[in-house]
Amino acid sequence: MPPISSPERPEQRRGQRLFFVALLFGVLLNFPLLAVFDHGGRVGGVPVLYLYVLLAWATLVLLTGWLVKAK
Template sequence: MPNSQLPSERPEQRRGQRLLFLALLFGVLLNFPLLGAFSHDARLAGIPVLYLYVLVVWAALVALTASLIKN
């Protein structure tokens, strides 16, 4: 039997599942309760903490998505 992998073990399906998990994770990270936690007047290096949080989360999303697509 040349293709002995189970259907749930195919790399394409695993990649799709990981991308779906990543989308859900970042959906939670960019949702109101966490955004509300960072929505105050504090600044870090002159940048509002909320903007910095969104920028870091977005950069992490891009980097993790690129690494999942590349592998």
């Protein structure tokens, strides 16, 4: 009979974390949050919406890379 409180395998935890990152990506790039940044403002000549999408994407790519490399 296997123990009741066995520690999770690292691959399983990594999968759960990557799933969380995918959900976070879906939430950050969904309509209600995009609508907040969809106005005529500019930062350094770049529309705020474009800057938000680029920064959200880059952050999530870096987070995914860090999670995949972490042991």
